[in-house]
Amino acid sequence: MKEVVAGVDIGGTNTMIGFVDAEGVIHAEGRLSTPEYAFADDFVIGLDTKLKEMLAEHPGLKLIGIGIGAPNANFNKGTIELAPNLRWKGIIPLVKITERRTGLKTRITNDANAAALGEMIFGAAKKVKDFIILTLGTGLGSGIVVDGEVVYGHTGFAGELGHMTVVEGGRVCGCGRRGCLETYASATGLVRTVLALLSDRRDESLLRELKGSEITSRRIAEAAAAGDIIAQEALDQTARMIALGIANSVIFSSPEVIYLFGGLAQAGDAIFVPVRKYADELVQPVFRGTFRVEPSGLPEAQAAILGASALIWKDAGI
Numbered sequence: 140m141k142e143v144v145a146g147v148d149i150g151g152t153n154t155m156i157g158f159v160d161a162e163g164v165i166h167a168e169g170r171l172s173t174p175e176y177a178f179a180d181d182f183v184i185g186l187d188t189k190l191k192e193m194l195a196e197h198p199g200l201k202l203i204g205i206g207i208g209a210p211n212a213n214f215n216k217g218t219i220e221l222a223p224n225l226r227w228k229g230i231i232p233l234v235k236i237t238e239r240r241t242g243l244k245t246r247i248t249n250d251a252n253a254a255a256l257g258e259m260i261f262g263a264a265k266k267v268k269d270f271i272i273l274t275l276g277t278g279l280g281s282g283i284v285v286d287g288e289v290v291y292g293h294t295g296f297a298g299e300l301g302h303m304t305v306v307e308g309g310r311v312c313g314c315g316r317r318g319c320l321e322t323y324a325s326a327t328g329l330v331r332t333v334l335a336l337l338s339d340r341r342d343e344s345l346l347r348e349l350k351g352s353e354i355t356s357r358r359i360a361e362a363a364a365a366g367d368i369i370a371q372e373a374l375d376q377t378a379r380m381i382a383l384g385i386a387n388s389v390i391f392s393s394p395e396v397i398y399l400f401g402g403l404a405q406a407g408d409a410i411f412v413p414v415r416k417y418a419d420e421l422v423q424p425v426f427r428g429t430f431r432v433e434p435s436g437l438p439e440a441q442a443a444i445l446g447a448s449a450l451i452w453k454d455a456g457i
């Protein structure tokens with residue numbers, strides 16, 4: 140029998156499930172519609188049924204545990220707490236409910252910490268003890284690893300670098316404060332920067348022909364590659380903000396590598412070259428040259444499931 144862990148990625152729309160072995164190979168995949176379940180208890184029953192179906196279809200597999208990545212998840216307490224994108228309100232003891240229903244060891248963490256674990260167990264950080272991963276999507280998530288362990292802190296919510304204040308009194312953030320890093324250094328932040336530049340500047344730009352909702356980070360990257368000055372300036376400002384976040388984080392935990400993951404990281408050299416340059420310029424001189432900024436080693440489509448399963452595989456000591 141091949142031992143596998145169920146990696147479960149709970150999103151607002153879909154819950155993706157994969158049976159992952161110790162080498163990071165996915166042997167079976169499944170999906171649940173998250174909003175179909177009004178209550179977390181019903182969801183866990185649905186998950187249990189799905190896992191049994193998947194096992195029945197793959198008789199050679201033995202399930203040894205369940206790792207869950209979810210928004211607003213608390214590793215220390217095994218809970219999902221006040222997640223705005225889920226129907227389940229309040230504080231949900233998901234680990235307890237799942238272990239009781241399935242009889243399997245279950246662990247939970249938030250998406251960005253799962254990405255960090257995935258990087259450590261299956262990705263580019265297998266031999267790296269101190270690193271930070273920044274997930275550059277709609278927002279900016281982060282996982283901080285110190286001496287081979289994810290930093291959770293006293294509350295279980297540590298390491299949310301997206302909500303470091305980088306501009307006091309700056310842009311309004313979804314967390315209710317102003318000037319957080321993610322309001323600048325994310326796909327959404329990049330679009331906000333373009334809109335600000337378009338209204339401040341008179342330069343011609345391909346982006347002026349688009350409606351507001353058509354201005355996406357992909358379009359901006361394409362326009363920059365085609366020589367568009369506004370798009371290039373916006374990418375440069377975004378890179379500088381990512382670098383400022385990195386420079387502050389390096390002073391905090393002295394990582395060997397900072398991995399960039401997600402949509403914006405796909406822009407390749409257009410983002411990595413200026414981020415590296417500015418990070419070197421902005422960091423305290425004693426740290427200059429002590430860290431690298433690299434792309435994640437995980438395939439984007441599988442990273443969430445691999446990362447969630449790594450919660451269990453890490454304890455298994457692989």
Ligand SMILES: [Zn+2]
Binds near residue numbers: 301
């Ligand atoms: Zn914030």
